[in-house]
Amino acid sequence: MPPRAPETEILFYDGHCALCHATVKFVLRHDRCGAAFRFAPLQGQTFAALVSPAERDGLPDSMVLRTADGTLLSRSDAMNHIFRRLGGGWKFLASILSVFPRLIRDAGYDFIARIRYRVFGTRQDLCPVVPAEWRGRFDP
Numbered sequence: 001m002p003p004r005a006p007e008t009e010i011l012f013y014d015g016h017c018a019l020c021h022a023t024v025k026f027v028l029r030h031d032r033c034g035a036a037f038r039f040a041p042l043q044g045q046t047f048a049a050l051v052s053p054a055e056r057d058g059l060p061d062s063m064v065l066r067t068a069d070g071t072l073l074s075r076s077d078a079m080n081h082i083f084r085r086l087g088g089g090w091k092f093l094a095s096i097l098s099v100f101p102r103l104i105r106d107a108g109y110d111f112i113a114r115i116r117y118r119v120f121g122t123r124q125d126l127c128p129v130v131p132a133e134w135r136g137r138f139d140p
Contacts, residue, residue, distance in 0.1 A: 007068035015041030076105030
């Protein structure tokens with residue numbers, strides 16, 4: 001029996017944030033199976049269709065991950081989940097980060113999210129410029 005393909009998860013990102021665009025490109029480059037994640041901007045139709053207004057309350061405006069089972073992960077939990085799915089050394093990094101309490105991890109995440117526009121800048125388009133072979137992994 002052939003191995004089962006991993007279920008695709010959706011990484012919603014701030015379409016105006018240059019750091020978020022860089023993170024999306026990082027995930028695209030390191031996704032070994034090439035199908036672990038799809039991508040859609042938080043400002044887009046896919047996010048509005050898949051995440052109810054009630055679920056949106058309290059979510060950050062930077063990155064949110066919808067897992068294969070429909071769970072929404074945010075802040076450091078989302079990043080740790082992404083690192084685990086990427087495997088290799090990234091999975092090891094996730095293990096190290098998991099030693100720290102979520103409160104501390106999220107404080108670091110929130111600090112970076114708060115200064116991301118000033119340090120990394122903004123983009124006016126909602127989709128990062130990516131090579132043609134990756135464009136099919138983006139939703140509006």
